[in-house]
Amino acid sequence: MATNNxxxxxxxxxxVNVGLARITVASFASQLDFTVSExxxxxxxxxEAVTNAVIxxxxxxxxxxMIQASLKNGKIEIIxxxxxxxxxxxxxxxxxxxxxxxxxxxxxxxxxxxxxxELTIQSVPEQGxxxxxxxxxxxxxxxxxxxx
Amino acid sequence: MDISTEVLQDTLIVRLQGELDLHTASMFRDxxxxxxxxxxxxxxxxxxxxxxxxxxxxxxxALLGRYKKIMQRGGRIVIAEMSPGVKKLLELSxxxxxxxxxxxxxxxxxxxxxxxxxxxxxxSNQEENRRMYTGGLFNGDK
Ligand SMILES: Nc1ncnc2c1ncn2[C@@H]1O[C@H](COP(=O)(O)OP(=O)(O)OP(=O)(O)O)[C@@H](O)[C@H]1O
Ligand SMILES: [Mg+2]
Numbered sequence: 001m002a003t004n005n006x007x008x009x010x011x012x013x014x015x016v017n018v019g020l021a022r023i024t025v026a027s028f029a030s031q032l033d034f035t036v037s038e039x040x041x042x043x044x045x046x047x048e049a050v051t052n053a054v055i056x057x058x059x060x061x062x063x064x065x066m067i068q069a070s071l072k073n074g075k076i077e078i079i080x081x082x083x084x085x086x087x088x089x090x091x092x093x094x095x096x097x098x099x100x101x102x103x104x105x106x107x108x109x110x111x112x113x114x115x116x117x118e119l120t121i122q123s124v125p126e127q128g129x130x131x132x133x134x135x136x137x138x139x140x141x142x143x144x145x146x147x148x
Numbered sequence: 149m150d151i152s153t154e155v156l157q158d159t160l161i162v163r164l165q166g167e168l169d170l171h172t173a174s175m176f177r178d179x180x181x182x183x184x185x186x187x188x189x190x191x192x193x194x195x196x197x198x199x200x201x202x203x204x205x206x207x208x209x210a211l212l213g214r215y216k217k218i219m220q221r222g223g224r225i226v227i228a229e230m231s232p233g234v235k236k237l238l239e240l241s242x243x244x245x246x247x248x249x250x251x252x253x254x255x256x257x258x259x260x261x262x263x264x265x266x267x268x269x270x271x272s273n274q275e276e277n278r279r280m281y282t283g284g285l286f287n288g289d290k
Contacts, residue, residue, distance in 0.1 A: 015169075015170045015171040015174075016171050018169050018170050019169060019171060022202075037236075040202070043202060044202075044204050047170075047202075047204040047206075048205060055170065103213060104205070104209050105208055105209045105212065105241065107208065111204070111205060111240075114240070
């Protein structure tokens, strides 16, 4: 079993940093036995969370995005945090096709939810949003249930 | 993100390489919309995603945005050649129900109704450019 490990990163909410964030978290995640397709799912989830911080959280000013990723008990936990506008209605925001920006798909939270094992959203209007996601490699889940 | 474009009569062929996300989606959008507004005769678009290694909701939104654009002038759009990861997202998002997907550029262009002569012309362009060209027009046409 890999030892517990964590990483933190912080950057201004600029679109050019979205790729950097997902590649960094994905390569950190590869310390666990994720398949190529699971790593791609993690990339999509991180991309969605960070993109939301860039386009929704900071509309007038450019603030920062904070990411913390930790490996604990064979799982990865990813936290993406902003100090932006916050989400008025989280339940509505999670629905497919719900968007407050014309021309967007309203799929970000849907992808985060379907690609990660756990998704929790905490948000306070005018204070910011914390998105927490957890994922376990499928291989490990099978071994786990065999042992039980 | 690498974008290459080719116009054949009323058809615009766009080949994308790299990662299609918030940052690169705007490059893609501007490039395609520029050509569409300059050349009013274009009514068909084929997007070849052969070299696209990553896509997220911003990328999907950009694809759908081009669909809306081309529909406004009564045209058609198709997508060809995607990796399994990209295909999965096109299906999960339901984009595949709006924009038809094809495994090869050849099939996609045939579906758009490109004449045999045009396809021949494309093939010879292709052979001329072989050394520079990295997309795979006739990959699946073995
Ligand atoms: N970090 C955030 N800060 C403020 N509002 C947010 C944040 N993340 C999401 N939202 C709100 O939740 C809505 C839904 O987010 P979601 O990512 O599901 O869709 P979208 O971003 O609108 O579209 P897509 O992700 O498909 O491009 C957004 O339209 C926005 O109003
Ligand atoms: Mg989003």
